[in-house]
Amino acid sequence: MDTDGHLLDPGDWSETVAEEMARRDDVELCDLRWWLIRFVRDHYRKYGMPPLMRVAVKAMRRDCGAEDASSKTLYRLFPDGPISEACRYAGLPRPESCI
Numbered sequence: 001m002d003t004d005g006h007l008l009d010p011g012d013w014s015e016t017v018a019e020e021m022a023r024r025d026d027v028e029l030c031d032l033r034w035w036l037i038r039f040v041r042d043h044y045r046k047y048g049m050p051p052l053m054r055v056a057v058k059a060m061r062r063d064c065g066a067e068d069a070s071s072k073t074l075y076r077l078f079p080d081g082p083i084s085e086a087c088r089y090a091g092l093p094r095p096e097s098c099i
Helices: 015-025 031-047 053-064 071-077 082-089
Strands: none
Touching: 015 082, 031 053, 031 071, 031 082, 053 071, 053 082, 071 082
16 A cells, blocks of 8 residues: 555456445445446546546436435535545545646
8 A cells, every 4th residue: 555545566456456445444345335436446447537526416416316415415424525435445546636
């Protein structure tokens, strides 16, 4: 892992690795957190970059039926930065916009 806690080799990622990272951080990966992690991974695979917050919010409304889907909802999941933290747990590099 690098100094920010991101995997040095994204190929080392697995859900087991994400669970261990969360355990070390004392974070429970609930269904909604897993949804965001998987959404970020899928978006990165398709577009080569993590999604913007508004893209994640729109997808959350669509995929999860979350009427209260908003950036506030995402920040409740990962208070230190929803997209950045989801990238970390997803085994992806730190988003450039977060540097």
